[in-house]
Amino acid sequence: MPARPGRVGRSPSRERPGLGNIPQSLQLTLLDVSPRMLACCARLPAERVQACMSAMPFQDAAFDMVLSAWAIETMRDPEDACAELLRVCRPGGRVCLAFCADRPSRSIIGFGLRQHVTAAGLWRFLDPTRVREIFLDLGARGAQQLFCAGPAAAMIIR
Numbered sequence: 001m002p003a004r005p006g007r008v009g010r011s012p013s014r015e016r017p018g019l020g021n022i023p024q025s026l027q028l029t030l031l032d033v034s035p036r037m038l039a040c041c042a043r044l045p046a047e048r049v050q051a052c053m054s055a056m057p058f059q060d061a062a063f064d065m066v067l068s069a070w071a072i073e074t075m076r077d078p079e080d081a082c083a084e085l086l087r088v089c090r091p092g093g094r095v096c097l098a099f100c101a102d103r104p105s106r107s108i109i110g111f112g113l114r115q116h117v118t119a120a121g122l123w124r125f126l127d128p129t130r131v132r133e134i135f136l137d138l139g140a141r142g143a144q145q146l147f148c149a150g151p152a153a154a155m156i157i158r
Contacts, residue, residue: 027046027047028044028045028046029046029047029048029049029058029063030046030047030049031049031050031056032050033051033053034050035050053068053071053072053075053084053085054075054077054080054084055080055084056087058088060088061087061088061089061090061091061093062088062090063088063089063090063093064089064090064093064094065089065093065094065095065096066085066088066093066096067095067097068081068095068096068098068099069098069099070100072131073100073123073126078126079134079138082131082134082135082138083138085157086139086140086157092158094156094157094158095135095140095156096154096155096156096157097153097155097156097157098152098153099126099131099152099153100113100117100125100126101125101126101128101148101153102124102125102126102151103125103128103153105151107149107150109150110151113150113151125151128155131153132145132155135155140157140158141158142157142158143155143158144156144157144158
């Protein structure tokens with residue numbers, strides 16, 4: 001089916017439940033320390049692994065792409081988590097990262113989030129420049145920061 005402007009084309013033969021138009025050949029692996037979080041993704045056609053991201057039970061260079069969203073800021077030592085993300089990503093692959101950034105927010109939602117997280121001690125906000133430096137110090141060839149509004153940061157690491 002050809003895609004129309006402003007719409008995503010869909011092909012029933014390639015559609016996977018819960019993921020939209022993604023090829024059947026894509027193999028997904030989900031990792032979380034919490035069985036409850038993994039259960040939240042029960043509809044996704046993926047392997048589920050219960051483990052900590054600072055000691056992932058995967059071989060070196062096991063994945064073409066590694067995505068980590070809202071996780072490294074919860075780690076006691078973000079450097080260990082960053083090292084593991086790089087270790088399991090194949091040479092030439094990409095690590096895509098999103099995390100809570102230590103920068104001012106101009107929105108009431110961002111301000112409220114910072115107040116709640118700080119008061120609850122749930123995690124910490126990380127300096128995006130420092131996270132980039134960590135990856136480069138660990139041997140990444142590059143780390144491109146993406147635009148994010150509010151107390152968020154995203155980057156693609158090569």
